[in-house]
Amino acid sequence: MDADELLKNAKAVANNMSEYQHNLPQDTPDDREFPEAARTELLDECEEQYEQLQQLQNEITLAESESPQNPPNQAADRASALRAELKEWLEIQPNLLSSNPEVLLAVGKEELPRLNKQLEMVLSCSQAKRDKLKEVLKSEQKWLEEKKEVLKAATEQVIVLQQENDRLSEKGVLEDMKKKVQKVKDYQDSLLETLGDILAEHFPLPVQEGNANKKKKGITTEPRADLISLHDILELLMNKFVETPHEPYVMINETFWPPYIEMLLRHGIASRHPEDCFKIRLEAFY
Amino acid sequence: MSLKPYSKLPELNTANVLLVENEEEFQKRLSEAIVRQENSVNVTVRLARCLPLPVENAEGRPRIDLVVFIVHLRSEQSLLSTEASLKHLDSGYFLGKVCFLVTGARSGTVSYERLASIKRTAASLNCPLLMTEDKTTEGVHTAAQRVLNILKVSAGLVPMASGLYLSTLIRCSMPTDSDWQNQD
Numbered sequence: 367m368d369a370d371e372l373l374k375n376a377k378a379v380a381n382n383m384s385e386y387q388h389n390l391p392q393d394t395p396d397d398r399e400f401p402e403a404a405r406t407e408l409l410d411e412c413e414e415q416y417e418q419l420q421q422l423q424n425e426i427t428l429a430e431s432e433s434p435q436n437p438p439n440q441a442a443d444r445a446s447a448l449r450a451e452l453k454e455w456l457e458i459q460p461n462l463l464s465s466n467p468e469v470l471l472a473v474g475k476e477e478l479p480r481l482n483k484q485l486e487m488v489l490s491c492s493q494a495k496r497d498k499l500k501e502v503l504k505s506e507q508k509w510l511e512e513k514k515e516v517l518k519a520a521t522e523q524v525i526v527l528q529q530e531n532d533r534l535s536e537k538g539v540l541e542d543m544k545k546k547v548q549k550v551k552d553y554q555d556s557l558l559e560t561l562g563d564i565l566a567e568h569f570p571l572p573v574q575e576g577n578a579n580k581k582k583k584g585i586t587t588e589p590r591a592d593l594i595s596l597h598d599i600l601e602l603l604m605n606k607f608v609e610t611p612h613e614p615y616v617m618i619n620e621t622f623w624p625p626y627i628e629m630l631l632r633h634g635i636a637s638r639h640p641e642d643c644f645k646i647r648l649e650a651f652y
Numbered sequence: 653m654s655l656k657p658y659s660k661l662p663e664l665n666t667a668n669v670l671l672v673e674n675e676e677e678f679q680k681r682l683s684e685a686i687v688r689q690e691n692s693v694n695v696t697v698r699l700a701r702c703l704p705l706p707v708e709n710a711e712g713r714p715r716i717d718l719v720v721f722i723v724h725l726r727s728e729q730s731l732l733s734t735e736a737s738l739k740h741l742d743s744g745y746f747l748g749k750v751c752f753l754v755t756g757a758r759s760g761t762v763s764y765e766r767l768a769s770i771k772r773t774a775a776s777l778n779c780p781l782l783m784t785e786d787k788t789t790e791g792v793h794t795a796a797q798r799v800l801n802i803l804k805v806s807a808g809l810v811p812m813a814s815g816l817y818l819s820t821l822i823r824c825s826m827p828t829d830s831d832w833q834n835q836d
Binding site: 419420426427444447451 | 660662743746776777817
């Protein structure tokens with residue numbers, strides 16, 4: 367324990383002391399009030415003890431001078447001394463300090479402040495210990511909080527990783543692929559639709575018989591009634607190209623309107639068979 | 653004439669300790685520390701270079717309650733002087749009124765033979781052996797405190813305890829050979 371801490375606590379205890387100081391009895395009356403009878407009794411007792419001591423001392427001196435100077439035997443001496451002490455302890459009877467109440471009171475008064483002092487020290491000591499433990503508790507709690515947070519973060523991380531794992535697994539990949547395919551299909555559909563719209567809007571079949579046209583060319587043959595639209599031509603080409611990639615050529619027949627074929631060939635969308643000029647194919651764009 | 657433990661009457665609330673040290677360098681500091689620390693009991697410290705004590709002032713000398721032999725492991729002379737002094741002590745002192753104070757045991761240059769020797773002596777006499785530090789103030793303070801504790805018991809100032817009893821509990825035990833082999 368810290369000395370500073372101890373000092374602090376001691377000060378705190380001292381402050382507490384002052385709070386209940388007025389509850390304490392007054393200081394012990396000084397010796398003058400001590401009854402003469404008790405004093406005499408004590409002195410008598412002391413005299414008695416001293417006499418006994420002197421008697422014992424005489425006995426010791428006597429024994430020492432009597433005993434011959436035999437070579438000292440440590441172990442034996444020790445053993446007998448210990449045995450004697452043990453015997454003494456076994457036989458000893460606790461005796462009352464004194465039967466005089468005045469004497470006992472004085473002794474008690476002397477003893478109590480000492481006890482009080484010791485207990486105060488114990489108190490301050492345990493308070494310091496308690497404070498220390500509180501601090502430890504606080505830090506431990508903080509530590510626990512931190513650990514909890516770490517656990518939370520780790521759990522989240524685990525969940526994220528699991529999701530990732532699921533995504534990367536076979537099923538996940540399949541699912542992903544399907545989604546992509548669907549997306550591409552949708553895109554394709556929309557593209558086809560847009561293409562169809564554009565074709566329908568900007569490339570109509572020559573159905574109208576413009577008078578000016580007739581007058582100019584004069585002998586221009588009437589367009590056939592069963593001509594197919596540009597849209598259909600493209601569809602044919604594309605289907606052929608996809609269905610039989612080894613043989614993507616389509617025979618040109620009467621239903622194909624020649625200007626459209628010309629346009630496709632000129633803009634590099636279609637190309638003729640190198641040997642058979644009646645066959646065309648879709649240009650390989652890939 | 654050897655020193656006897658019970659040849660004189662004890663005095664009230666008094667404890668007398670005799671510090672025996674050949675070099676006379678540590679005992680003065682130690683005695684000051686002892687006297688400074690104790691205030692409830694009247695402690696007198698007597699210093700001696702070696703035993704036996706001079707006969708001239710034997711009459712005026714109070715009863716010695718504890719004899720402390722200070723041994724410096726740094727010097728061989730310290731050990732030899734202590735061994736010689738031991739012979740002049742009455743066997744009654746060895747029943748709990750002698751203790752050994754060893755200094756310098758921490759220094760690596762000290763030969764283990766010396767430490768083993770003093771340990772063997774202490775063990776054969778069943779006396780406590782205190783390892784102390786004499787270079788620092790704190791070490792001296794601690795040594796004084798330990799000597800004082802033993803002194804109070806051996807002077808009979810602690811109820812329900814006697815020097816014989818205490819020394820039986822804290823006596824130095826005989827070093828075994830393996831202890832020294834391990835340290836080598």
